[in-house]
Amino acid sequence: MPLYKTEKGLHLWKLVHRFDHxxxxxxxxxxxxxxKIDHPCLIKIKNFFEAEDYYIVLELMEGGELYDRVSRPIKMKEATCKxxxxxxxxxxxxxHDNGIIHRDLKPENVLLSSSEETCLIKITDFGQSKILGETSLMKTLCGTPTYLAPEVLNSLGTAGYSRAVDCWSLGVILFVCLCGYPPFNEQNTRxxxxxxxxxxxxxxxxxEWKHVSDTALDLVKKLLVVDPSKRLTTEEALEHPWLQPLPMFDNPFGVEIVPDIRPKPPLVQLDAISSCPIKYGPTCVSVNAVIAIVLLGGIPLEKTTVVLQQLSGLWQTTSPRELVYLLH
Structure with a gap:
C-alpha cells in the first residue's frame, strides 16, 4: 500500500474504488x-476520505504481510508460528465476541509490525466482514477460495453458515505457516x-512436517474439521495444549486488551473536497488528484480544507503544480 505522511509519522492508505463489483x-x-474495534492485534484506522473513490488511512505496519514471510524459502520456526x-x-x-465475522482471513490480511520474528501482528481488510447477532447466519459466497470453509462452498447462497468459517480459515493459515504450502490447491489432479x-x-x-510437533499438527486437524459444529472455536483453540502454557503469552503486547468495543471520536473528513463540483481539463485537478496530493505530500488535513475553501470554485481549474505550492 502507498504511504501517507502526517506530523505523527507515516501511515498506510488504501484506495477502494467506488464501483466495486x-x-x-x-x-x-x-x-x-x-x-469501532479496539484491540492490539487489529489494524487501526487513522482517517477516511470519500471523493470519487474511497481512501482509508491506516496505521503503518513496517513488517509487511505474513504472506511474504511464509513465502520465503526458509520456513518459519514453530515458536514464531505459535x-x-x-x-x-x-x-x-x-x-466474534463483538458479533463480527471477518470472512476473508488469509496471510495477505495479516500484517507484521516489524521484520523481527517476535513482533506484533494485526489483522486487516474488513471489506467482506459481517456484523451479526448472536444467532445470525450468513449466506453470501465470499472470501478467498483456498481459505474458504466447506460450509461456505456448500451454501451457494442458500444454506447459512456462522462464525466457525473464520476458525477454518485460521486452520489453513496455521497449516501454511508451519509447513510453507497450502493444504488445498488447484494443482491437485485428482x-x-x-x-x-x-x-x-x-x-x-x-x-515438510518432520520438524513440526505432534501438538501443532493436532491443532491444525481440529481446526480443519468439515463439520462446523465439531470444529474448535477460538476459545477452545486458545486452550489447546500447543498454546499452553508459555511465558511469552502472559502479556505479549505490554498493554491491557480491551474486552468490549468502545466508541471512537469522529474522523476528520475532507468535506471541502468531496463537496466540490468536478471540472475536467488539461490542467485541472480532479477530486482524486487532490486526495493523492494530500496523502503523498504529507499535507495537514486542516490546511488542505482551509486552502480549498479559500479557492472556492477556482480550485478545479488550478494546476497540480499551483495547488501543491498553495498547500505547502
Whole structure:
C-alpha cells in the first residue's frame, strides 16, 4: 500500500474504488468496523476520505504481510508460528465476541509490525466482514477460495453458515505457516479445489512436517474439521495444549486488551473536497488528484480544507503544480 505522511509519522492508505463489483464487499461496513474495534492485534484506522473513490488511512505496519514471510524459502520456526497464531486467535476471538465475522482471513490480511520474528501482528481488510447477532447466519459466497470453509462452498447462497468459517480459515493459515504450502490447491489432479475442501482431504508431505510437533499438527486437524459444529472455536483453540502454557503469552503486547468495543471520536473528513463540483481539463485537478496530493505530500488535513475553501470554485481549474505550492 502507498504511504501517507502526517506530523505523527507515516501511515498506510488504501484506495477502494467506488464501483466495486464484488457483491460481498461493503465499504460502509468496513469503515463502521474499523471505527469501532479496539484491540492490539487489529489494524487501526487513522482517517477516511470519500471523493470519487474511497481512501482509508491506516496505521503503518513496517513488517509487511505474513504472506511474504511464509513465502520465503526458509520456513518459519514453530515458536514464531505459535506467537503469530496466538495473536490471530486473540484478535478473531475479540471480533466474534463483538458479533463480527471477518470472512476473508488469509496471510495477505495479516500484517507484521516489524521484520523481527517476535513482533506484533494485526489483522486487516474488513471489506467482506459481517456484523451479526448472536444467532445470525450468513449466506453470501465470499472470501478467498483456498481459505474458504466447506460450509461456505456448500451454501451457494442458500444454506447459512456462522462464525466457525473464520476458525477454518485460521486452520489453513496455521497449516501454511508451519509447513510453507497450502493444504488445498488447484494443482491437485485428482480432486477439484472445492471437493478437496468440502471433503476435508489434505496431504501432509512428510519431509515438510518432520520438524513440526505432534501438538501443532493436532491443532491444525481440529481446526480443519468439515463439520462446523465439531470444529474448535477460538476459545477452545486458545486452550489447546500447543498454546499452553508459555511465558511469552502472559502479556505479549505490554498493554491491557480491551474486552468490549468502545466508541471512537469522529474522523476528520475532507468535506471541502468531496463537496466540490468536478471540472475536467488539461490542467485541472480532479477530486482524486487532490486526495493523492494530500496523502503523498504529507499535507495537514486542516490546511488542505482551509486552502480549498479559500479557492472556492477556482480550485478545479488550478494546476497540480499551483495547488501543491498553495498547500505547502
Amino acid at each position: 464484488n457483491p460481498a464487499f461493503n465499504i460502509n461496513t468496513e469503515i463502521e468496523i474499523l471505527k 506467537l503469530y497464531f496466538y495473536q490471530m486467535l486473540l484478535a478473531v476471538k475479540y471480533l 480432486l477439484s479445489l472445492k471437493d478437496q475442501i468440502t471433503r476435508g482431504e489434505y496431504t501432509f508431505i512428510s519431509k
